[in-house]
Amino acid sequence: MRNEHELRKSVVAEMHLRRWPQLQPGMTVIQVLRQVADEEREIEQESLARLPEGGAVEPSPNPRHVQGSFGEGIDFGWERHSEASATTLFISRGAGIALDPQGDEAVSRALDWADSLPGKIVRATRIAIVADMTEAAALLPRFAFEPLDLVSCDIAGGARIWSDFRLREDGFGAVLVAANGLPPGDLSRTVQRLQELGNYRNLALLGLPVAQAGWKVLDGIEAELATLGTRVARSDVSDDELLKQVTDLSMQLMTQTASSDFRLSATEAYAVLVEERLEDLCIEPVPGFQSLADFTQRRFLPAIRTCAAHRRRAETLAARTAQFVSLFRTRVETRIENQNGRLLHSMEKSISTQLRMQHLVEGLSVVALSYYAISLIGYMLKGAEKFDHDISSGVIIAVLTPFVVAAMWLAIRSMKQRILHHD
Structure with missing residues (x-):
């Protein structure tokens, strides 16, 4: 036939398997x-x-x-x-x-x-x-x-x-x-x-020893989680120590889940098939005897419930571990925020001090430059007094000093503005 699906024969053959x-x-x-x-x-x-x-x-x-x-x-x-x-x-x-x-x-x-x-x-x-x-x-x-x-x-x-x-x-x-x-x-x-x-039934019951062995592991994980829950609130316990413990705990839980999940998932699937076969057999009890349904329900179902309980407990512990990790992350983030706050406060104080020092330096610079400028003018006026005795260098310097200081302050301020607003 034309355009036959490549899996058609396998599908048809599958429908004829398991025939006696x-x-x-x-x-x-x-x-x-x-x-x-x-x-x-x-x-x-x-x-x-x-x-x-x-x-x-x-x-x-x-x-x-x-x-x-x-x-x-x-x-x-x-x-x-x-x-x-x-x-x-x-x-x-x-x-x-x-x-x-x-x-x-x-x-x-x-x-x-x-x-x-x-x-x-x-x-x-x-x-x-x-x-x-x-x-x-x-x-x-x-x-x-x-x-x-x-x-x-x-x-x-x-x-x-x-x-x-x-x-x-x-x-x-x-x-x-x-x-x-x-x-x-x-x-x-x-x-x-x-x-x-x-x-x-037997294939399903292969999960029971796995669940029973894993139950003890989950007991230990649950106890350790309870201990970590109290330690995360203590300030004397370092974050590195808590991180190592929660990492080890998470790895232990992941290993346990990975090693048992396939077997317990298979148990769950086989249990459904057992229920279907019990229904297909249309079992009728005979007085004085234990029926196949009674035998299966009495011995099989408790084992299946144990396996299901193991999976639920592992899922619950995984959720609790995730909550603990979230709580631990909040603790670390809070500490980081506090450290950042202290750092910003320290930087703010440092910047304020630097700004005051800068104003002081600017003032000293105005005084120093004004002093040098007035000194130069004074030398010039003293030299001029030798040629013209009517020139009073002291009076002129006294008059020019405020103007020189003001000029120096304006000049430094102008240079500062150009530097700060330069692209």
Whole structure:
């Protein structure tokens, strides 16, 4: 087609991700969810290309989703998420495989391959699917669920599940599902949503240890902020000392926020997905048993609230730190203004003194210049007395002295005006 958008095929392929094959009673689903680092993605792709003998991969329009088979009755799917990857085995060799997968050689090889994939395991589950309550009752004792932790409820309008959500010795959790007449397509979507609920729940809970560890750091920051708040009002504490402390505190808070923000933001996003999956499963409680909704709400929500409280507290401390910095800046600006005021007052006194000194110098200059001028005139008149004895130099000097002084004052004043108004 002409003028096709470069992302059209990726968008269409995205809409077909996360699809599972149709599940039937008598099947076992084994899924491993791993948190995979960016540097491990290349190794992961190499592992997907190295399937054990008999394995084959189906063509896929999107590299984030791979489907294939390990032989008759063992299919697999691999899906890449933003920070994790899910590997799922679909085994059509009886629900009892969920109890002892190592007893089947082909299943054991498939599990060994799944175990070789890189990443840290976040969740691993074995799901046994049976036809009805009769088959479930026969198989239930073999699962040896913990009675006090047993969760059992109806989901999706008829199917029923059992699990204690505890880890077995091999590191897997176990779930028993009775289809109870649920069509294969609906059964597949229901079990997939059930798994997504557990996966998103575990990914969300990864933020809890981060929040708990960060809580102690925030306690220290809050206590130090309180101390700084009292010290900023004391005049005996230097600005340099306060600046160093508030800078160290700000850096500590920024480091804590930067190290935890991604994890806690992811927890918030996963928590929304958990709520959506709970709603999609249409959970109906069974008398005498704890339902999946009760189990999730009772244990999951407090952890999510702790993570949310950590983020809110960090934001509050950041705002308080900003207020303290503003208060500290006001203190510094006030001191600078006071210093500038004192400096201006000192400069004003200095200028006033200089002005008085200048007037004094001007007066002395008039006197000195007048004295020299009158002296010169006196010498001239004394010389003239020798030629004309009628000339009285003393009288003439006495008469000229006021005029000479006035002339000198006017001359100096005129020169001063020209200098001051010169462009």
